Amino acid sequence: MADSAQAQKLVYLVTGGCGFLGEHVVRMLLQREPRLGELRVFDLHLGPWLEELKTGPVRVTAIQGDVTQAHEVAAAVAGAHVVIHTAGLVDVFGRASPKTIHEVNVQGTRNVIEACVQNGTRFLVYTSSMEVVGPNTKGHPFYRGNEDTPYEAVHRHPYPCSKALAEWLVLEANGRKVCGGLPLVTCALRPTGIYGEGHQIMRDFYRQGLRLGGRLFRAIPASVEHGRVYVGNVAWMHVLAARELEQRAALMGGQVYFCYDGSPYKSYEDFNMEFLGPCGLRLVGARPLVPYWLLVFLAALNVLLQWLLRPLLLYAPLLNPYTLAVANTTFTVSTDKAQRHFGYEPLFSWEDSRTRTILWVQATGGSAQ
Ligand SMILES: NC(=O)c1ccc[n+]([C@@H]2O[C@H](COP(=O)([O-])OP(=O)(O)OC[C@H]3O[C@@H](n4cnc5c(N)ncnc54)[C@H](O)[C@@H]3O)[C@@H](O)[C@H]2O)c1
Ligand SMILES: CC(C)CCC[C@@H](C)[C@H]1CC[C@H]2[C@@H]3[C@H](O)C=C4C[C@@H](O)CC[C@]4(C)[C@H]3CC[C@]12C
Numbered sequence: 197m198a199d200s201a202q203a204q205k206l207v208y209l210v211t212g213g214c215g216f217l218g219e220h221v222v223r224m225l226l227q228r229e230p231r232l233g234e235l236r237v238f239d240l241h242l243g244p245w246l247e248e249l250k251t252g253p254v255r256v257t258a259i260q261g262d263v264t265q266a267h268e269v270a271a272a273v274a275g276a277h278v279v280i281h282t283a284g285l286v287d288v289f290g291r292a293s294p295k296t297i298h299e300v301n302v303q304g305t306r307n308v309i310e311a312c313v314q315n316g317t318r319f320l321v322y323t324s325s326m327e328v329v330g331p332n333t334k335g336h337p338f339y340r341g342n343e344d345t346p347y348e349a350v351h352r353h354p355y356p357c358s359k360a361l362a363e364w365l366v367l368e369a370n371g372r373k374v375c376g377g378l379p380l381v382t383c384a385l386r387p388t389g390i391y392g393e394g395h396q397i398m399r400d401f402y403r404q405g406l407r408l409g410g411r412l413f414r415a416i417p418a419s420v421e422h423g424r425v426y427v428g429n430v431a432w433m434h435v436l437a438a439r440e441l442e443q444r445a446a447l448m449g450g451q452v453y454f455c456y457d458g459s460p461y462k463s464y465e466d467f468n469m470e471f472l473g474p475c476g477l478r479l480v481g482a483r484p485l486v487p488y489w490l491l492v493f494l495a496a497l498n499v500l501l502q503w504l505l506r507p508l509l510l511y512a513p514l515l516n517p518y519t520l521a522v523a524n525t526t527f528t529v530s531t532d533k534a535q536r537h538f539g540y541e542p543l544f545s546w547e548d549s550r551t552r553t554i555l556w557v558q559a560t561g562g563s564a565q
Pocket of ligand 2: 277286288325326327388389390415416464514515518519520522523
């Protein structure tokens with residue numbers, strides 16, 4: 197950026213800014229982006245915590261809106277310099293229809309891109325997902341892979357299909373001329389399973405363990421490794437990527453980056469126990485207590501029950517064939533691409549990430565919050 201423009205204050209828009217990740221991105225921007233002049237937080241459901249941010253030095257504008265509505269997105273984007281698009285329908289449990297998932301994740305992303313083009317907004321960071329790559333339907337392991345590791349990405353489930361298509365749209369849009377004639381610069385960040393303060397599934401496991409007398413029962417072999425990344429580091433990576441897109445447009449434009457930090461490689465359940473253990477839970481069994489074929493049967497039964505009960509109620513348990521396949525397939529990343537391209541280093545060590553998450557589980561896990 198030219199010297200004269202150094203002091204320019206920028207307008208940022210965060211879509212999905214009231215979600216689990218979005219809230220951390222919003223707070224991180226306020227703490228760590230010195231050029232921030234106005235922060236627009238766009239979400240279908242606005243959180244009450246936004247009110248407390250409005251008293252700070254940066255103007256915070258809360259916008260209740262729907263990414264599937266092009267005119268609402270266009271109005272929110274107008275005048276913004278940078279868009280961080282984290283809004284999405286994260287549903288692997290069959291709560292929403294495939295059509296709704298597609299509308300929010302794909303059409304919503306298309307609306308964001310078009311709004312950038314129409315309004316002359318040049319910088320777009322998209323929250324993609326590891327699931328754009330895998331695990332694939334064949335259950336092939338992805339072991340300590342990076343952005344260039346060959347892998348047969350085959351999707352059938354609506355959520356990964358939608359994320360893959362949306363990511364493609366974002367990368368494809370890189371270089372498009374926006375209003376005013378300058379090129380759009382885009383990149384996509386692919387978190388693995390995010391954990392930390394606000395992680396709903398972690399809280400659900402904690403509550404389930406409390407109901408089961410302080411125990412959880414191992415269902416997946418300890419040898420199946422899962423990539424996990426702390427929400428504060430994912431948020432930091434978004435802030436840094438957004439900041440550096442202008443200076444490093446040629447290098448970063450159209451690129452994908454896995455989100456990573458120093459979190460250890462472990463099975464999904466063993467990793468959760470890093471937090472739930474200090475909160476008083478115990479994982480029973482060195483090996484899965486239920487045979488795999490029974491889990492497959494139960495997962496299929498859940499699909500049937502979901503379908504049968506749909507006219508009466510929404511039955512959406514954690515276990516279904518898709519979540520079982522994801523839980524039972526090794527998927528871990530090992531990369532330094534974000535460090536090489538835009539100087540990303542995790543802001544939070546594993547010890548910090550662990551402590552913060554434990555404190556959060558202890559504070560809110562048992563309550564109705
Ligand atoms: N949680 C994870 O482990 C994980 C991993 C990889 C990628 N991601 C991606 O990160 C992003 C954020 O996920 P999250 O875990 O914070 O989920 P979340 O559900 O907590 O947050 C998503 C936010 O988007 C908002 N939203 C949904 N539909 C919308 C719409 N039509 N218009 C406007 N806002 C809408 C929701 O209200 C919510 O606040 C998603 O794009 C998701 O695909 C999440
Ligand atoms: C066998 C069962 C009892 C265990 C169920 C665990 C299952 C619900 C968990 C395991 C892995 C989890 C996914 C993984 O962390 C990564 C992502 C990517 C992200 O984009 C969306 C969430 C998702 C799919 C996690 C969902 C919950 C899963 C499947």
